[in-house]
Amino acid sequence: MAFVSSGYNPDKPMENRITDIGPQNYQNFLPPVIKNNYGKWLYHEILEPGVLMHKAESGDEVYTIRVGTARLMSVGLIREILDIADAHCDGYVRWTTRNNVEFILDSKDKVEPLKKDLEGRKFPGGSNKFPIGGTGASVPNVVHTQGWVHCHTPATDASGPVKALMDEFYSEFQSMELPAPIRLAVACCLNMCGACHCSDIAVVGIHRKPPLIDHEVLDDICEIPLAVASCPTAAIRPSKVEVNGKEKKTVAIKEERCMFCGNCYTMCAALPLADAEGDGCAIMVGGKVSNRISNPKFSKVVAAYVPNEPPRWPTLVQTIRKIVDAYKQDAKKYERIGDWAERIGWERFFEKTGLEFTEHLIDDFRDPAYYSWRQTTNFKW
Amino acid sequence: MATVEFKGKTFEIDEDGFLQRFEDWSPEWVDYVKEQEGIKELTDEHQKVIEFLQDYYKKNGIAPMVRILSKVTGFKLKHIYELFPSGPGKGACKMAGLPKPTGCV
Ligand code: SF4
Numbered sequence A: 001m002a003f004v005s006s007g008y009n010p011d012k013p014m015e016n017r018i019t020d021i022g023p024q025n026y027q028n029f030l031p032p033v034i035k036n037n038y039g040k041w042l043y044h045e046i047l048e049p050g051v052l053m054h055k056a057e058s059g060d061e062v063y064t065i066r067v068g069t070a071r072l073m074s075v076g077l078i079r080e081i082l083d084i085a086d087a088h089c090d091g092y093v094r095w096t097t098r099n100n101v102e103f104i105l106d107s108k109d110k111v112e113p114l115k116k117d118l119e120g121r122k123f124p125g126g127s128n129k130f131p132i133g134g135t136g137a138s139v140p141n142v143v144h145t146q147g148w149v150h151c152h153t154p155a156t157d158a159s160g161p162v163k164a165l166m167d168e169f170y171s172e173f174q175s176m177e178l179p180a181p182i183r184l185a186v187a188c189c190l191n192m193c194g195a196c197h198c199s200d201i202a203v204v205g206i207h208r209k210p211p212l213i214d215h216e217v218l219d220d221i222c223e224i225p226l227a228v229a230s231c232p233t234a235a236i237r238p239s240k241v242e243v244n245g246k247e248k249k250t251v252a253i254k255e256e257r258c259m260f261c262g263n264c265y266t267m268c269a270a271l272p273l274a275d276a277e278g279d280g281c282a283i284m285v286g287g288k289v290s291n292r293i294s295n296p297k298f299s300k301v302v303a304a305y306v307p308n309e310p311p312r313w314p315t316l317v318q319t320i321r322k323i324v325d326a327y328k329q330d331a332k333k334y335e336r337i338g339d340w341a342e343r344i345g346w347e348r349f350f351e352k353t354g355l356e357f358t359e360h361l362i363d364d365f366r367d368p369a370y371y372s373w374r375q376t377t378n379f380k381w
Numbered sequence B: 001m002a003t004v005e006f007k008g009k010t011f012e013i014d015e016d017g018f019l020q021r022f023e024d025w026s027p028e029w030v031d032y033v034k035e036q037e038g039i040k041e042l043t044d045e046h047q048k049v050i051e052f053l054q055d056y057y058k059k060n061g062i063a064p065m066v067r068i069l070s071k072v073t074g075f076k077l078k079h080i081y082e083l084f085p086s087g088p089g090k091g092a093c094k095m096a097g098l099p100k101p102t103g104c105v
């Protein structure tokens, strides 16, 4: 398409430039029933999976229908969401912190028509566009990252595994029969954009091979001291090599000290390490952010490596299925996965889930590793 | 890798318009880049920032942190943006011939 100017003048880039105006005030977008009862809510109920009711002091009732989304979406799909909001909710709609979409209604008789409308909408491939659910003790949306869609440091994909996982846990999304909610998260590298370090179950992309070093260009495109300082295990040091008879500044990597985090590649494009066979996923469990009963917890690695198996990641999905089933069967009401694992003991967690315990799971990172070992004779055979 | 010709000089650049090699820098490079970085006329203040960045890079192998740049030049961040509308990284470092900033930028 030919160029169409927005009115921006490249010869005078600072002219008519608007800056530092921030986001719009959220108040501008509140449905009237929310605005009128702001800060005056009495109680709420979960009427059924995906449907909530909030009661205000004024007696007003607000009905919310939560639907799953793929997070990554086209303008076409956003328009469809807006059409639904226009038809049922006077044009108001909101997104949740887990990238679900919530349609808000000001009376009960609008619930069934909206539900019927949502349930009828499918993609040509057959997937539901707006599955209702994600409330209460369910598996709501998976917080996830860019993967092979956009990032340059991933060790796995995000959208692909998330779709495979949510297909597997679809009935858990649409029901509330777990002991407590299970928050799933996916991050495609150890940078862990998102919530992997504090989720009930998390998938994190990992490498298993050290970076390749492009000696020829390294000094030209990298700030060597940054690459050296980026390494958590001090595996990198500045060095010199001869390339085509010319001495070049570069780095050397002690491979036996490298644990393939990829930090150095983040800082220096001459140190790529992605590898089709080497890369895969680690599974972590037992994290939570709420203060409910127990304090917030980090998630812990329980499977050091499962292979990348695009497009459906069957080993990954089945391993997580085993964890969810064991938890569902064994945990007490209100127990998050981490609460459950800590009560029964991690040795029992591995027994009940059938996961293999390997030496990779034993912390060996600096002094704090010691505190993760067992300083007691309290254990179960 | 693209190359640009300007005032009889050839520069190898990447897709973001950063110089591929610091050694290839010359005053013509600044002349060539300034337009795309929204700079009409090069002042002594621009020159001071560019020279400091180059000195620091030659000495330390890295670009200075923003606070160091401000402290040594005496220019507050706001003023650096007035000089280089794209900011110290994309604007000043590019013109000084330093490698492209990395990390989660
Ligand atoms: S988790 Fe890693 S690979 Fe994924 S988006 Fe974040 S930085 Fe990129």
Ligand code: SF4
Pocket (backbone or CB within 6 Å): A210, A211, A230, A231, A232, A233, A234, A235, A236, A253, A257, A258, A259, A260, A261, A262, A263, A264, A265
């Ligand atoms: S991948 Fe990580 S551990 Fe290995 S050299 Fe790079 S920064 Fe160090």
